[in-house]
Amino acid sequence: DAGVIQSPRHEVTEMGQEVTLRCKPISGHDYLFWYRQTMMRGLELLIYFNNNVPIDDSGMPEDRFSAKMPNASFSTLKIQPSEPRDSAVYFCASSLLGQGHGYTFGSGTRLTVV
């Protein structure tokens, strides 16, 4: 299994532009999570899906952030319009339902908004 695949690895964009981050979870995993990591706030859960349905989006910071999971093998996190304070590393992770199943993380997308 190739693991959780995220793209792009790095993204540099200008303030006000739309940014789309992509994730392919591990085949068969029924949970998908989007996290944001910064030095100040550590790992923050933004949103998670179960069987492609958003379950908890309370971590999404603002309406500028949106996430979709159109099928079991693909998810996107979109920021529109982007702002410098959105600069962070964004991780996608997937998991199986059940106690003790830890998450498998992707390698992350490092976003820089200038």
Added chain:
Amino acid sequence: GQQLNQSPQSMFIQEGEDVSMNCTSSSIFNTWLWYKQDPGEGPVLLIALYKAGELTSNGRLTAQFGITRKDSFLNISASIPSDVGIYFCAGQTYTGTASKLTFGTGTRLQVTL
């Protein structure tokens, strides 16, 4: 969102030394997990603990699930340079229909030769 309190925040040790770090929470968790994050990568699962009081080893790593279910400890014996990274604890709650991890604030480990 909620985060677990992890200590120490950072450690600078010499190669060969043992390392201890811990994680505490005001909430009870069903499962405790420990992750390591290398620079430029996502966190990778090291050890999972499923029962209060459980002690589990993985090579030079040993972790324990606290009796109160509100804390966990990770020890690394005879540290080596590749142990450098950030170590995160995570508590998992599971209600049968939902599974959610809460992460600690991380312990940054530096190993000097």
